[in-house]
Amino acid sequence: MKKSKTEPEAEPTAEATEADLPEAEIVEEPELSPEEALARERDEYLDNWRRTQADIQNLRRRQAEVIESAVRGARRELFSELLLVLDYLDMALMTPVETQEGKTLHAGVQMTRDQMLQFLSQHEIEAVPSTGAFDPELHEAVERIPTEEHAEGTIVSTLRAGYRAGKDILRYAQVRVAAAPEGDGEEA
Secondary structure, three states, X not given: OOOOOOOOOOOOOOOOOOOOOOHHHOOOOOOOOHHHHHHHHHHHHHHHHHHHHXXXXXXXXXXXXXXXXXXXXHHHHHHHHHHHHHHHHHHHHHOOOOOXXXXXXXXXXXXXXXXXXXXXXXXXXXXXXXXXEOOOOOEEEEEEEEOOOOOOOEEEEEEEOOEEEOOEEEEOEEEEEEEOOOOOOOOO
16 A cells, blocks of 8 residues: 555654564673672672762761851951951050040050950961052052152051951951152153
């Protein structure tokens, strides 16, 4: 019987049975002895156990990293707040004092500031050097001051002290940096 052109051809179905496959493609597993089957099963369980042990070690390592990161972030936030308190103590110490009562209060503020610095030092928080050459990894240039007294790029004054914990910068030192005097290098 001839197919007419109007009848669509039957498309192969996605489900193929073993009878539809050529004999060469059918792979039969050889029969295993009970000992071989048990050995294969044992090896599978051992491989799964090893993978599980590796997964557990990786999970522990990742958890330790997450915990360490969270502690570092909380520590950074706490010390940043304490540095703000230290700034307030420094501002209080800059106030001129003339009375005996004021001098006593000044001494108490100084002792509090010293105790705060000692606490920060115990936790390996140290001040960023605020003299010498400007370093963008430690300092934030707030202003450039044209001057002949200092070499260009030298820190002239510090507006706000910077601090670091090890290699991590908690706060950049805000500094004024010397610039070449205006008119230098410009010839008419």
